[in-house]
Amino acid sequence: MSGVIEFFGGQNIFVTGASGFLGKVLLEMLLRSCPDVGKIFVLLRPKKGKEPSERVKNITSLPLFDIIRRENPEAVKKIVPLAGDCAQLGLGLSATDRQILEETVSIVIHAAATVRFDDPLKSAVLMNTRGTREIMMIVRNMKKLKVFVHVSTTYCNCDRPVVHEVVYPPHADWKEMISIAEHVDEHTLNVLTPKILCKLPNTYTFTKSLAEHVVKDLGEDLPVVIFRPSIVISTLSEPFPGWIDNFNGPVGLMIAGASEAVTALHQRGVTQQTGATLELVASDVLDHYRTYSLLERLLHNPPKLAEQLAFQIEPQTRRLLIEKYYEFDDAVIRELLGKKLSSRHRKDLDEVSEKTCVLLKSCRRQFDNVKRVFKVVEDMQGSVVQNIKNNFLLPEELARRYGAVVFIACIKFETSKKKLQYLTFPDFYHCAQSIMASWTYVDNGSPEYDDTELDREFLLDLRELRVLLDKEKEHKQ
Missing domain, CATH: 3.40.50.720 (NAD(P)-binding Rossmann-like Domain)
Known part of the structure; x- marks a missing residue:
């Protein structure tokens, strides 16, 4: 020195x-x-x-x-x-x-x-x-x-x-x-x-x-x-232990999550059962939070998670990790479909959390995931479900659920109408699947067509149906 x-x-x-x-x-x-x-x-x-x-x-x-x-x-x-x-x-x-x-x-x-x-x-x-x-x-x-x-x-x-x-x-x-x-x-x-x-x-x-x-x-x-420093957290000992002035990176997650996790583990008797000290438990929990913080960034782009070398993850575990991260609650997605949400509008997500009884943190994750998937695949040609599977490595059923959300958003279906309030996400999912299968340009080898666009014949049928409905309305009057 x-x-x-x-x-x-x-x-x-x-x-x-x-x-x-x-x-x-x-x-x-x-x-x-x-x-x-x-x-x-x-x-x-x-x-x-x-x-x-x-x-x-x-x-x-x-x-x-x-x-x-x-x-x-x-x-x-x-x-x-x-x-x-x-x-x-x-x-x-x-x-x-x-x-x-x-x-x-x-x-x-x-x-x-x-x-x-x-x-x-x-x-x-x-x-x-x-x-x-x-x-x-x-x-x-x-x-x-x-x-x-x-x-x-x-x-x-x-x-x-x-x-x-x-x-x-x-x-x-x-x-x-x-x-x-x-x-x-x-x-x-x-x-x-x-x-x-x-x-x-x-x-x-x-x-x-x-x-x-x-x-x-x-x-x-x-x-x-x-x-080249790695993850920066609080001071170790000088001028005194534990000083930090921000919650950037993993610090906020670690402070909020680790304190709750350590308390819960202690209350369950982990320290007594294993003989570990609270300090050792806290250190282990913090290590897990650091790892999760790094993994979460990679989960935003699953193909990169598959290619990275920093974490040695078995393919089966990796698939499960991606699936669990992108899972969503039907009730939350139903609320999100009916709102024009921005990540800056925290109040909206607070309302979704309160109405669905799902943790706000989970609502934010689900909203960010939906927004991320939509942004990536909305302008892609071909099958929207296949595009989601390729770009996010999701299993077939989960990709179909996201595909329905993307389809509903693309055609600007007004799910917030008062007459539709009783419908759940499974209802909209079934409807979207039927329309995508029967009344859209399905993937037929032509790169300019995809299954988020309603086909010409269906749109013409809609126009004729509207004329018939208008005539029926005049007849009743």
Whole structure:
């Protein structure tokens, strides 16, 4: 530890991502453990009307900094906020601030990133990949540079069964991807995203993988370090155990679920029966939640679950896992068919949960699954059921149930009509199956036809039937 303290002594440091969990812990550790450290420049963008200086005050007022405020309150004055944004060209820095960095900084720690798995590819590339290029351009001009530390992630190589301390061949050319993100509109990029990501599960891992190649190419002649943390949870021991300031990733799931699970297991007598301590039970439960969190992302795209190498799952177990994840309650789906729901409209899902007596968490999962399946297959040609089976690896019967939901949504059948309130999902399922089998363009080898389109003859019959009904109505009057 003494060697680390000596290394940082008298050095000016530039930190990005200081407002994130890792960044805050890093700031506290530097100020508390390296009292002779020089200035710590932090890149912060104005947010919610707060300037960077005010954001620094908010950060240093957290319980994380209690020891520093008590033992060395002057240390926080070493933090120098710089207005900027990693998603902007030149990091959004002023010419003056950039010159200060290039002339005085000797250590750079680049921890800024968008860590959302579902960020649009355009945003993720501009922040994670181009942002790394922009900071490397500044680093190359630093006159006193001793080391550049790039915070990556273990999961940028999640398509490999074993990861060594090397930069693996890229999944794409980072220069081309930056150019594409800068010039192609977001909608087009969103459509192309699955093809661009290839074997990687999300835009986060893809863009962080590209960022490693930015560092490798632009830092070939520089003292650079690529640091790959895995899942980040709370502090282990310093400055005190268990500190966390967000519920991102698995943390919220683990805190909410694990506490309930450990309590339930304890009440059932697991600790007495096995002789295990509560700490051991809690650790085991948390490990299961971490695994589930990783698996859930893969379950959003079942073919990727079948191809991945991180989890060694037997085919039979994998099929059961997918089937259980995509199962749905008839009562919940009946309610969803009658509503124009958005994932932002939490109140609607609350009402569905209350009316059906199904847990809100389960309602959200079922809604997300239906929306995901519909989005993937709605414009596909051929059999909708077969398309669902191919893209989600669902068993025949479950694929047919989803096919009925997709069909009803495609033809905009008004299931919320007052006269139809007594009908259940099985009723609509039977109706949809009959119409799809008898009155649609079934898959006959012609790629332009599919079984979510009503055929021409049926539509003509409907038109004639409407005329007859109108005449009957006039006759009765």
